[in-house]
Amino acid sequence: MSDIVKRDMVKRWIRDDIRELSAYHVPDPGKMIKLDAMENPYLWPDEMKQQWLSQLADIPVNRYPDPSAAKLTKRLEQVMNVPEGMRSILGNGSDELIQIICMALAKPDSVVMAAEPTFVMYQMIARFTNMKYQGIPLDSEFQLDMEAMLEAIETHQPAVIFLAYPNNPTGNLFSQQDVKTIIEMAPGLVVVDEAYHAFAGHSFMPMLSDYDNLVVMRTVSKMGLAGLRLGILSGPDEWLSEFDKVRLPYNINVLTQFSAEFALEQQTDQICADREILKEAMTGLKNHQCSPFNSTSELIGS
Numbered sequence: 001m002s003d004i005v006k007r008d009m010v011k012r013w014i015r016d017d018i019r020e021l022s023a024y025h026v027p028d029p030g031k032m033i034k035l036d037a038m039e040n041p042y043l044w045p046d047e048m049k050q051q052w053l054s055q056l057a058d059i060p061v062n063r064y065p066d067p068s069a070a071k072l073t074k075r076l077e078q079v080m081n082v083p084e085g086m087r088s089i090l091g092n093g094s095d096e097l098i099q100i101i102c103m104a105l106a107k108p109d110s111v112v113m114a115a116e117p118t119f120v121m122y123q124m125i126a127r128f129t130n131m132k133y134q135g136i137p138l139d140s141e142f143q144l145d146m147e148a149m150l151e152a153i154e155t156h157q158p159a160v161i162f163l164a165y166p167n168n169p170t171g172n173l174f175s176q177q178d179v180k181t182i183i184e185m186a187p188g189l190v191v192v193d194e195a196y197h198a199f200a201g202h203s204f205m206p207m208l209s210d211y212d213n214l215v216v217m218r219t220v221s222k223m224g225l226a227g228l229r230l231g232i233l234s235g236p237d238e239w240l241s242e243f244d245k246v247r248l249p250y251n252i253n254v255l256t257q258f259s260a261e262f263a264l265e266q267q268t269d270q271i272c273a274d275r276e277i278l279k280e281a282m283t284g285l286k287n288h289q290c291s292p293f294n295s296t297s298e299l300i301g302s
């Protein structure tokens with residue numbers, strides 16, 4: 001087949017709007033220090049790496065993974081403080097969760113809204129899924145321009161509004177009250193994307209039960225596990241069970257499921273070990289009228 005024939009076929013069958021796009025380009029940093037993907041710069045200690053490697057060898061790669069990663073989902077819900085009664089699904093990075101949300105909401109003419117500048121995937125995935133995209137500029141302090149946001153909500157009736165909290169690339173938290181007002185005024189879903197929650201002093205996770213149209217998305221990418229590709233979306237079962245229908249089975253591979261559980265276990269082990277060190281240090285302070293009080297795990301065990 002000649003190149004011209006191939007090009008004609010592609011032109012006939014590939015959507016015009018997809019042909020007009022450029023593929024997402026990640027520049028090679030060469031010898032420069034790579035900061036643009038907001039990765040965590042710290043690697044695991046050698047001892048932890050060796051332990052991980054030795055256990056990795058026993059992973060049955062001949063088998064499909066647990067299709068819904070139930071054990072890991074439960075563990076992540078604990079670590080992320082997902083409120084009781086909420087449901088979660090996992091994604092191959094939160095990128096995949098954004099895609100799942102948009103696929104499920106993409107009725108003809110439905111609108112994705114976000115405050116700009118923000119994470120570029122909201123707009124890109126809106127285009128991939130044939131949704132309309134409305135970006136509303138932030139104000140000069142990088143806060144939500146509430147007048148413009150509320151007017152755009154009224155005009156465009158967005159199916160979904162994405163709010164990165166803290167925002168990327170501006171790095172700030174939006175006013176809590178503004179975000180609450182947007183959730184209250186939105187006719188559709190509001191996704192609070194807490195990719196950087198570990199570095200922020202506030203979260204909307206505890207407010208999931210206060211709103212019927214709020215879901216919270218997080219990722220382990222910025223916590224030093226970007227290579228695993230793992231995100232979590234939590235919220236009311238009514239939304240999450242619909243999103244789960246468009247999630248591909250086995251989307252979290254065995255190596256990721258194992259490695260994330262391993263990392264989370266190590267983290268708790270480390271915190272428990274730190275707690276012992278702190279307890280001993282505090283015991284040494286007894287003369288200064290300080291007596292350590294045993295906390296959760298010991299109380300549960302007793």
Ligand SMILES: Cc1ncc(COP(=O)(O)O)c(C=O)c1O
Nearest residue numbers: 093094095119164168195219221
């Ligand atoms: C605000 C925001 N959301 C989501 C993501 C994507 O995270 P993941 O690596 O889980 O796909 C990023 C990555 O930079 C981000 O900045």
